[in-house]
Amino acid sequence: MSAFPVTRDQFDAFMVPNYAPAAIIPVRGEGSRLWDQEGREYIDFAGGIAVTGLGHAHPHLVAALTEQAQKLWHVSNVLTNEPALTLARRLCDLTFAERVFFANSGAEANEAALKLARKYAADHFAPDKREIIAFTQSFHGRTLFTVTVGGQPKYTEGFEPLPPGITHVPFNDLAAFTAAISDRTCAVIVEPVQGEGGVTPATPEFLQGLRELCTHHQALLIFDEVQCGNGRSGHLYAYMGYGVTPDILTTAKGLGGGFPISAMLTTAAIAASLNVGSHGTTYGGNPLGCAVAGAALDLLSDPVVLAGVRRKHEVFIAGLHRINEQFGIFRELRGKGLLLGCELAEAWQGRSREFIKAALDAGLLILVAGPDVIRLAPSLVISDDLIVEGLHRFERAIASLQA
Numbered sequence: 001m002s003a004f005p006v007t008r009d010q011f012d013a014f015m016v017p018n019y020a021p022a023a024i025i026p027v028r029g030e031g032s033r034l035w036d037q038e039g040r041e042y043i044d045f046a047g048g049i050a051v052t053g054l055g056h057a058h059p060h061l062v063a064a065l066t067e068q069a070q071k072l073w074h075v076s077n078v079l080t081n082e083p084a085l086t087l088a089r090r091l092c093d094l095t096f097a098e099r100v101f102f103a104n105s106g107a108e109a110n111e112a113a114l115k116l117a118r119k120y121a122a123d124h125f126a127p128d129k130r131e132i133i134a135f136t137q138s139f140h141g142r143t144l145f146t147v148t149v150g151g152q153p154k155y156t157e158g159f160e161p162l163p164p165g166i167t168h169v170p171f172n173d174l175a176a177f178t179a180a181i182s183d184r185t186c187a188v189i190v191e192p193v194q195g196e197g198g199v200t201p202a203t204p205e206f207l208q209g210l211r212e213l214c215t216h217h218q219a220l221l222i223f224d225e226v227q228c229g230n231g232r233s234g235h236l237y238a239y240m241g242y243g244v245t246p247d248i249l250t251t252a253k254g255l256g257g258g259f260p261i262s263a264m265l266t267t268a269a270i271a272a273s274l275n276v277g278s279h280g281t282t283y284g285g286n287p288l289g290c291a292v293a294g295a296a297l298d299l300l301s302d303p304v305v306l307a308g309v310r311r312k313h314e315v316f317i318a319g320l321h322r323i324n325e326q327f328g329i330f331r332e333l334r335g336k337g338l339l340l341g342c343e344l345a346e347a348w349q350g351r352s353r354e355f356i357k358a359a360l361d362a363g364l365l366i367l368v369a370g371p372d373v374i375r376l377a378p379s380l381v382i383s384d385d386l387i388v389e390g391l392h393r394f395e396r397a398i399a400s401l402q403a
């Protein structure tokens, strides 16, 4: 161990300045609680940005990780490995999918999905069918392709020239989409519940309409469930709750519960376009990530856990309504399962970040989704007691800001 203490100041001295982390440095977590260097305790309503869906250091995940760590860490895709095949088979059993591709992050899963859609079009259709439609306020990752497909221009500014052939249409606007799609469209990518863009669920009619029009125009429908998947919506994957099945589904965040792993799920017929050598990644499907994700899936696919997510949603919404009766700071409370968005009232718009600091001071970790929305993404197995205590702290934070 280094003799030098680690301090927040060192971040600015040694790290590229693309992040601006909070002043505290957490050193330990257990369930829905974290402790910082000073031993101060925090309740976690942030979940590492919707990642630690089973809380911190869940014994079942720790056991899977340590067991695999003693056997095999990495072999590359020149060989296959047991945890990857076991996980792929289970994902196929549990979803519409017949084939799986593993990667390490949400952006990589989406990059694979978008490349597959282009390749599938190249294999089956005329050269003018290559266009991709995405939605404003969407977020699909930070590689140049995925950030361009994402619908937030602030994330592409300065990175031009951008990949061509991508159109953006307003979210939840079926008329605008109907006008935009054509036989030149090869793929449509959508988050069933927009996360970063403001925690906005798609309407059922919107997703149903996308499905019908994609089928009609022979375009692939991609659901980006990087954030809303893995039980967070109260269903194993959000598409199941909507009853609308995509052609390709991408997921990451909660899949490994904090261990980096992502997956792209699709059918055998579509998957055939990613033939040998056409795409790949060194770490994708590595034994450690797949072992942890397999353990996470044991819990995330449990109907009791999923029913618990839907019930805790009601507990949160009721508590947030009570807070709003007192302070009148929310214009709307929305979301699915344990992905919750509190849109700030007129007088508070643009100030969401101030709530992060105030909540930290009150011993609570929360997130934002843009300047006007506070986002909560707690563990899916958080106890009711900690929900109540966390909401008390949230109330204190709000009171301190109002004072």
Ligand SMILES: *Cc1c(COP(=O)(O)O)cnc(C)c1O
Pocket (backbone or CB within 6 Å): 104, 105, 106, 107, 108, 110, 139, 140, 141, 142, 191, 195, 196, 224, 225, 226, 227, 228, 252, 253
């Ligand atoms: C976080 C996120 C991504 C990007 O995932 P990374 O692991 O950061 O690359 C993509 N899509 C959605 C919907 C996300 O929430």
